Amino acid sequence: MNGQQSILVVDDEPDIRSVLQEILEDEGYLVSTAENAERAEALLAEARPDLVLLDIWMPDTDGVSLLKSWRGSGTLAFPVIMISGHGTVETAVEATRLGAVDFIEKPLSLAKLLLTVEKALAEGIPGEAANQAMVDGPEPLPLLVGSSARIRELKSELESAQAGSTTVLLVGEGGSGRSAFAQALHRARVARTRFVHLRAETLTANNAQRELQGEEQGGTVRQGYLEAAAGGTLFISDAELLPKAAQSALSAVIEQQRFVRVGGEQRLPFTARVVTAARRDPEVLAREEAFDATLARQLAGTRMIVPPLRERLEDIPALLEAYVDWHVRIEGLSYRHFSVAAQNRLRNHDWPGNLLELKNLVQRVLLLGSGAEVDVGEINRALGDAAAESSVIVLRHDLPLREARADFERQYLLRCLADVQGNIGDLARHVGMERTHLYRKLRSLDIDLDKVRE
Template sequence: MKPYILVVDDEPEIRNTVREILEDEGFEVETAEDGSTARSARRNRRPDLILLDIWMPDVDGITLLKEWGSDDDAEDLPIVMMSGHGTVETAVEATRLGAYDFLEKPLSLAKLLLTINNALKASRLKQENISLQRQTSASATEPTGKSLTIQQVKNDAERIAQHNMPILISGESGSGKKLFARYVHEHGPQKNGPFIVVPMGSIAAENTDIELFGSEAGEQINYGRLEQANHGTLFLEDIDEMAPNTQARLMGALEAGSFLRVGGSEPIKPNLRIIASTQKTLADEVSARSFREDLYFNLNGVPLKIPPLRERPEDIMDLLNYYVDYFSQRHGLTYRNFSMAALNLLRQYRWPGNVLELKNLVQRLLIMGSEGEIGQEEVAPMLSLQLQATKKDVSSPRTEFALPLKAARERFEYDYLLHHLLETNGNVSQTAERAGVERTNLYRKMKILGIDPKKLP
């Protein structure tokens, strides 16, 4: 993808010369001769970098720098200032206000290209950092496991990644849909662009349009996630939670290849891949008229189904080892091995919360347990399992039965709420509805039990 650069300068000769040089270097370039034209060009399309002259007839560059520095994307949109009458004080002021660098005229070709390339590289690193911070639950970079089942899904994902079509990833809660979305991103032509995650179930319905499409009011522009994902991938997590009006707006954008910001009048045309995920059968949601049929068929152009963990038990050992290493190396927790009896128990477990439940189990075992080998007696209570009685002791009681009533009740409540939070991806409203309790009471109970729905592994 060619980086898009906006050149703002009131001197035609400089504008044209810089444009020719940058286009020869493989950049896409737009020019503006004054502040008003620059504002319009930036409103119509988000640049990857701006070259901004300080002295212009209508609005000076420092004023524009201040104005644009207050926008949401200021951190990762580099602005390089230019001036033929600059002073040290001007350069310092521009840098203080957020300019990436300051170039003096006449421009040195070598310095111009070096500054632009360094600024674009720094911007990409910032975008990657922002994207990683948004992915609070992602830890692996690719799916773990050697089973034929998971290898086939990985092969399908790699093949799909080569074609820039919308993808619909389906699978149970905790099965790894977000991980596979990133896997597709990293194996496709957009791998050097941003990976932007939008958890539809966590956004208030009244804010969804602004979150996705952005907004503008006067000169104030809020770039939505669609524009933030330009040259990269937009991952719409739990697409079935999208509000009906936003479904209609997204469908219109997919059909037209462009969209309007909320309050905007000029069409925006980003270049990106869209991946959506759902843990529901979206065809059933269409039949129930809770999801648009045309949007379903558009997103389902290339489907990818993630198998539940119970269908690939041969991967459990690899996953356990991966997360023990992960928590011991990255979080400083004590490294521990599983006994053979514990491993057999874990292989037989049905894993309703899939890989996410397994990860959470390993973390709890390393935090709550002592040093030494992890036995089945330690594992079973955390899975709410009853150990099989042996022939020598047919009346062997459940481990919880040895606890005082209050402790046993708290252990059950912890496991019960954690199970439903995992199944709903941390959605407190849905968990409260499943549990038949008021949301305020649920928050109080989670605080007592030490459960934070925003920090589920």
């Protein structure tokens, strides 16, 4: 049962707010809604929700900016699920780096919504549960699947690194599976020890030492990340975002294998293995004087390049098979087979969201689709490929000038929306309009963004 867990829905579209409130209240949740960032902040000042559903695109302050604000001010004390439209997958993946736990896509799927909400409430805030829990939870999503040259090379490197205790650096794009690769490395090395995930962007110059080393005050001891990971793995994601204070503290700990809690005197042993992930190699950043050179060398005991999905497209059929099997076994979804045409269509997609985007797509078609086979039409709809439907703008000479102009503008904007995959920010830049004016224009032309993105 959900008890009286509370959820805040932040979305500028009244219909979305209404539907989500009705669905979630039917499931027993307490739901409040906000139409913009200002109203959301007012509600948060009154009471902290257990979960926030946050729309990415809103006319004034967008969801990602609001998420950054909560993270920067230290008020992100609840899990956040982003609501994205087609064409905003890359932005949604970026939001997970900033602290969002997951994202759901419009048009909303009831099954996916409830599954994602239940999972987020169970797991809580990123990093919070990691400090307490052993890595013995659900079977992770398979990643080391396929036979491409890049994945064979990575498999070999992981096998070699499993036996050692040196630091490991995973360099790759967001959504490419760096965190899961780090967990795979941990699981193969030591059973039932802690895997502690530290998101570098959560540290500031003021809190870095306390968060890393812990604190003693008035007889009360609070463990830091170094102590929580004892005997296991300390995984630091987006290490290039570590503030200088954290870089200095971490470098000293790796060098001395000892640390002292803030306010304490006892030198404690540091016994965890450090695995880091970065989008850019810290040693490259060090040469640009943007990262501590000593720490950069320390972190790269073993360096691995995690390839983006677009560089291992030949692995997609094997990944699809593995992902479908995983969702069937772990989430109880119905088995469906991807047709050859559907697989070929996926191999021609550029995958800005990498493996995370593929995982969500597979889950989406299993939840929403019917029949034994997933065909290419279903894939086009799932990818928001409206451009495949129509690419010709027809000039209506049979209409009065005003109506013909409105018809042309409607066709033009629909075509442009297809070109940018429903991304309002990209559309605004493309057509040279401010986003607020663009929203008004779309409404005046009766263009329903949700239907365009279907």
